[in-house]
Amino acid sequence: MFRKVSILYKENDNLAIETAMKVQEWLKNKNVECVLFHSVGAFSSFNHSEIMAIQSSDAVIVLGGDGTMLSASRIINGRKIPIIGINMGTLGFITEIQRTDLWKSLELIFSGSYDIEERSMLNAQVFRDEETINEYLGLNDLVIGKGIMAKISDFELIINNMYVSTIKADGIIISTPTGSTAYNLSAGGPILFPTLKGLVFTPICPHTLSVRPVVLPDNFIIDLVISSNVKDIFLTIDGQIGFPLKINDRVRCRVADEKTYLIAPVGRDYFRVLREKLRWGER
Incomplete structure (x- = not known):
């Protein structure tokens, strides 16, 4: 009680x-x-x-x-x-x-x-010149995208310290299973059952159509490096917290130790x- x-x-x-x-x-x-x-x-x-x-x-x-x-x-x-x-x-x-x-x-x-459902949260760190300048906690997602200028950006994708690809896209979404029915879904990402463990990596309008969303295990670490000098590019957490990024900034995302508990x-x-x-x- x-x-x-x-x-x-x-x-x-x-x-x-x-x-x-x-x-x-x-x-x-x-x-x-x-x-x-x-x-x-x-x-x-x-x-x-x-x-x-x-x-x-x-x-x-x-x-x-x-x-x-x-x-x-x-x-x-x-x-x-x-x-x-x-x-x-x-x-x-x-x-x-x-x-x-x-x-x-x-x-x-x-x-x-x-019933009480345990929901995964994500942790996002922003590195600039090898120093952590900000850290965030979110339940739904993080989004890296530009402001009002319709210009494509370059993102170096690194997973578990291994270079994967340089992706040209309007932006990137990394969502939790809870957030998979939010912006991720609108961008063509998959729906994950909300109590699953893991993260979804979803490019927003990628330049190469073969670049598709990927579901990753909950012990993987995703790094995104801003590799093009595009003005007005932001990191947004849960659509509510915004932080301006610069070229060569690194955003690191992982499943957080913290959880959210929802009564169902x-x-x-x-x-x-x-x-x-x-x-x-x-x-």
Whole structure:
């Protein structure tokens, strides 16, 4: 039973705020302590004590879309604190609970009827002149791509310290299985079952059509070196954190030691999710 819970809700979303307040009252009636009630979004910031409150919770309830879930996952930072995702948006691949099923699902979860799924995260390091200048943690993906100029870039692909190829493309996506249904899917990459271990390497509009997505084991290390002098090229983590890159910068990606833990309804059918979210089987 969860006794201490944090509630995070999508900022500037009246429905999410109103629903979060109702959930807070529901928890109070269940004698569950709400240790933090806070918005998540581009303009929301967390001080040290707020982060510590979240990281001391037994569980975190997140009301929003997948973007809100991604932000919450990075705040939890790999601690074994399960996330209860309530979909307040449209698609919602990571937010398992639909708003229409909210109270029934909460009753089941807080009576102990739930599964916890362990999801892989990725670690990304940026090297410049052989020094680490930044390090990031993500649940979905990292993307290296250009800004507004439609110009192809060169990327040296190195896997486990072995040179593979210099790839000409609009950009590169490296995604986790959880992120395989995000940008990776739009770029022609494969769908991976979300609890698999590994990474997907997917070029964005490669110059050579034979350069295809590759699924790699979870103990492989992927290095990408920016080998063309293209202005406005960025590393983006989960579509939310951006960092400008320069020629000869090296981005190293691996499966992180940290994990994200998601609460799923008992008997949840992932292929039903694909049917409902991606319209599989529709004519």
